[in-house]
Amino acid sequence: MAGNDQAACADGPDFGPLAIEARGLVKRFDGVTAVDGVDLTVPRGAVYGILGPNGAGKTTTLRMLLGIIDPDRGYRRILGADRPHDVAHAIGYLPEERGLYPAMKAVDAIAFVGALRGLPLKEGRRRGRELLEQHGLGYAADRQIRQLSKGMAQQVQILGTLVHKPRLVIFDEPFSGLDALNQGKLERMMHGLAQDGTTVIFSTHVIAHAERLCDEVAIIAGGKVPFAGPVDVARDRIPAQVRLETRAQDGPWRAALPADARHEGSFWFFSLPDTGIEPLLRALIEGEAGILSLSIERAGLHDAFVAIAGEAAARALEQEKPEELRR
Template identity: 85%
Template sequence: MNIALGDWSVSGNRAQDAAAQGTPLAIHASGLVKRFDGVTAVEGVDLAVPEGSVYGILGPNGAGKTTTLRMLLGIIEPDAGERVVLGSDRPHEIAHAIGYLPEERGLYPAMKAVEAIAFLGALRGLPLREGRRRGRELLETHGLGHAADRQIRQLSKGMAQQVQILGTLVHRPRLVVFDEPFSGLDALNQGRLERMIRGLAEQGTTVIFSTHVIAHAERLCDEVAIIAGGKVPFAGPVDLARDRIPAQVRLETRERDGVWRAALPCDARHEGNFWFFPLPETGIEPLLRALIEGEAGILSLSIERAGLHDAFVAIAGEAAARALEQDNPVEAGA
């Protein structure tokens, strides 16, 4: 199945490509559609998430991220399309193998932290006694041992969220699904969560998370799905998304003119002593040769690959990018 948006497309053959490379999939979804009261929230989403990878669903609030995750987990059923999660087309029946952190956080305020973790594990089939043992172990490991016997109402918002994250992991799932996990965390705890996600992947756990913060996806993800308006115009490796935009060359020369200028691309932009232009398809070597032979006097030359933010703008469009920036003004101003 192919879904086309302008010049961008995502192919349902990603699953076939993964199979050909011997890479098993933790999640394979094809043509997922969901409507609410006649309004289409998600339209024809295809995803292929390799086992052991960190996979991001990136888009502004209201793009369809949460609806997509809930369909994958069987919390809501799609109106059309198919999904297979850890080999099952009935993901709610394998809940013991999945950890899920919903966007709407919620713990019983009177529960002690360790009991909250054990309770969340019990919902996934873990015996309470074992959940308490693992809960204390997790709290100690993550620097929260002092809070084990404190009530949730006595914890800061960030600490309570960390407790819920640990409750998502206590039953040692094969697949972890986080919906906007960084929301509400300060910079220090965001860093801790990033390290936790990397650690899970190193252990072979598949992690999929939704976010409207491009920086988290760029730092963590092997692959991403860019979602806007309920559609996915791109799904695949982060590097492939970035490579859709040619790398940019920044050249500084001592000389301002000479025969070497004929070697510059016609769309080169001149600012002061610097030239800016896309990396030629022939590579940088022929240009370097012409610059040297023409005695341009190269003072500096750098090649910069496009970032994921630039790729998002090119793939999803300016309107989606503006919505993303409105959701996260701190990153937009960084």
């Protein structure tokens, strides 16, 4: 869904290498701690995911970053500003609760959302028509929102989030309610925005989206962030797994296998040794194990999430996953 209309970012001074920096964010509601000491550092131009089950504190964290609510403790700096409202014109925000006026035409809805960020209505309508054409919805420009399907209305709201050419875009559960085709379009749009220098932050409870899209993730559970950083670093929390098939069933080569090696059928399974695979390969060859196959599989983000956030948080994610992704 990326287009040339988003290539230029909103005017403003350079804000350095970080789009967002937050330290020790705490928020309580009626005595209940929803967010408990969250730290986030989001590089400029990154696609950054906030991953966790519903109720983990994702939406509250995003709202504090945006200045919709203030933290009880901690601070946040967004696009170089200590007060989020000072840079609101340079931010696009898609809330989890979707909402457009049903009687508005699609093009007017896009222009209206842009006007909330300081874009003149006339320019918003012009850009809105261009965006709708670019994304195959030109025929719907003058239709009322109530005449559109749920998925089409959500696409209109996404385009409204981008019409003022923001430097930072924050999506709260953006894939909810989209079919597979439009989810793919949204993923491509996010990549396109990042390539153009726009920082993209999105919350999700679907690990597959975070693993495909993100440069970095913050894993959040119970209002805390036990991990924030590159996806690869999260996956490296779990050693890569080796699957080995040998012709010989026994021999001196077996002494070279790691202590966690287990034998299932004709295969051996074990963690990749810290020394790498080469010393083990030499021992297997010299010991005449007769290697039939050997593969190394790196841990996925799901396994990393379980290791970092715990089984209960992982089960909660699985229960919230769309049915088509559970199959």
